[in-house]
Every structure is written in C-alpha cells, then in structure tokens.
Amino acid sequence: MMVRVAHIPGEGLAKGLGVTLRHMLRKSDTQQYPEVKPDLPPRSRGVIALVEENCTVCMLCARECPDWCIYIDSHKETLPAPEGGRPRVRNVLDRFAIDFSLCMYCGICVEVCPFDALFWSPEFEYAEYDIRDLLHEKDRLREWAATVPPPPPLEAGAEPPKELAASRAPRPAARPAPAARPERRGEPGAAPGGARAAEAGTPPRRKPPMTMRDIRAIRPPGSLPKREGPKEEP
Numbered sequence: 001m002m003v004r005v006a007h008i009p010g011e012g013l014a015k016g017l018g019v020t021l022r023h024m025l026r027k028s029d030t031q032q033y034p035e036v037k038p039d040l041p042p043r044s045r046g047v048i049a050l051v052e053e054n055c056t057v058c059m060l061c062a063r064e065c066p067d068w069c070i071y072i073d074s075h076k077e078t079l080p081a082p083e084g085g086r087p088r089v090r091n092v093l094d095r096f097a098i099d100f101s102l103c104m105y106c107g108i109c110v111e112v113c114p115f116d117a118l119f120w121s122p123e124f125e126y127a128e129y130d131i132r133d134l135l136h137e138k139d140r141l142r143e144w145a146a147t148v149p150p151p152p153p154l155e156a157g158a159e160p161p162k163e164l165a166a167s168r169a170p171r172p173a174a175r176p177a178p179a180a181r182p183e184r185r186g187e188p189g190a191a192p193g194g195a196r197a198a199e200a201g202t203p204p205r206r207k208p209p210m211t212m213r214d215i216r217a218i219r220p221p222g223s224l225p226k227r228e229g230p231k232e233e234p
C-alpha cells in the first residue's frame with residue numbers, strides 16, 4: 001500500500017536556500033586560473049617532449065602509437081671508418097612530429113621508447129584556434145624538454161635504480177697485463193736472441209728477404225720439375 005507524504009508549500013525553496021547558505025559560509029575551492037597556475041603533480045600528462053639526441057629512429061613509438069599520430073622521416077649517413085675498422089651507417093632524424101589533435105595521451109610512445117627520447121611534461125597551455133597548429137614538429141617538441149620535471153624522489157626503503165647502483169659499485173681491479181709470449185727462432189719478426197733479446201730491450205729484427213741464391217739452395221735448378229711440351233698429334 002502506497003503512503004502519500006504531504007508536502008508543505010515552499011519546502012523545496014527552503015531546502016535550496018539552505019544549500020546556498022551553507023556554501024556561502026564555506027571556504028571557496030575555486031582556483032583563480034589563469035592568474036594562479038595550478039599546482040600539478042609532476043607525472044601529469046600535459047605534452048610530450050622529445051630529446052632529439054637520444055632518438056635513434058628505431059620507429060618503435062610510431063609503430064606502437066594506436067592513433068598513428070607520430071610522423072618520422074630519416075635518412076642514412078655513413079660515418080668514416082675508424083683506423084682498422086669498417087665504416088658505420090647510422091640513421092639521421094629529419095622529421096619528428098606529433099599531432100596532438102589526434103593524440104589520446106595514452107603514453108604508450110613514452111613507455112616503449114628504449115632510448116629515453118620521449119618524456120611527459122605537465123605543460124598544457126598550447127591550445128590553438130586552428131586545429132592544424134596542434135601538429136608539433138621536432139623543434140617545438142624539443143622546447144618542451146626544458147619543462148620536464150626531474151623524477152620524483154624514491155619512496156623510503158625502495159631499491160635504487162639499477163643504473164645508479166651500477167655506477168656506485170666499486171670498479172673491478174685492473175687485469176694484469178698478459179705475459180709476453182716467448183719468441184721462437186725463425187718466426188717472422190723474431191729477434192736473433194729470441195725472448196732474451198726482447199727482454200734486453202732490443203727491437204726485433206726483420207728477417208731479410210730471400211735472394212735467388214737462397215731459393216736455389218733449397219731447390220737446385222736440376223731438381224725443378226720438367227716443363228711439359230706441347231702434345232704431339234698421333
């Protein structure tokens with residue numbers, strides 16, 4: 001059975017005025033933006049900053065971005081070969097752009113970058129009147145890097161980062177130099193006195209080149225195999 005509650009006329013109005021009165025007496029939480037900048041947590045996702053020097057153009061971020069809003073162009077450059085080495089080929093970044101009109105701020109690109117080239121900055125004041133201006137090219141993304149806050153301190157009792165622990169670890173003692181191999185007589189470049197001459201500080205003497213006489217002494221002219229003449233027709 002339904003019980004009907006009688007409403008007093010003007011009850012709703014009195015309730016509303018009561019709420020208004022309560023809020024009038026409370027301390028206001030309104031932030032006076034833009035006069036007062038908000039105090040954002042350091043890990044806020046405002047804009048993505050690029051540290052160009054760290055980027056190796058591995059394309060991981062562009063491939064993993066679910067919105068396909070990262071554009072990368074590059075070319076290959078051959079570095080001159082170091083002494084005794086081979087020339088190396090490296091990628092040179094020509095273009096790196098992020099379209100923030102498509103970005104959904106998921107942070108995958110920052111997470112997957114294996115070379116610490118992308119960082120979150122809490123800066124958010126880059127609204128534009130034209131949506132096309134939300135495409136930030138390499139130079140603009142570089143500028144955001146100056147606004148990236150330092151990493152927050154570790155919690156009490158947390159393990160230090162492995163890189164820091166490795167840099168603080170005592171260095172292993174230098175390996176003793178390998179013992180010099182005793183030289184054998186007759187080896188190219190061996191000193192006449194062998195290891196003893198090397199110990200005495202005498203520079204090893206080169207074996208003189210063989211003359212025709214030396215060669216004939218090994219194989220006299222008569223012992224040379226006879227040349228076969230042109231075969232006669234039967």
Ligand code: SF4
Pocket residue numbers: 064065066067068069070098102103104105106107108109110
């Ligand atoms: S935050 Fe997400 S959507 Fe935005 S560029 Fe990075 S991967 Fe793409």
Ligand code: SF4
Pocket residue numbers: 054055056057058059060061062072112113114115116117118
């Ligand atoms: S994942 Fe990092 S290193 Fe690779 S292309 Fe993107 S920003 Fe450059």
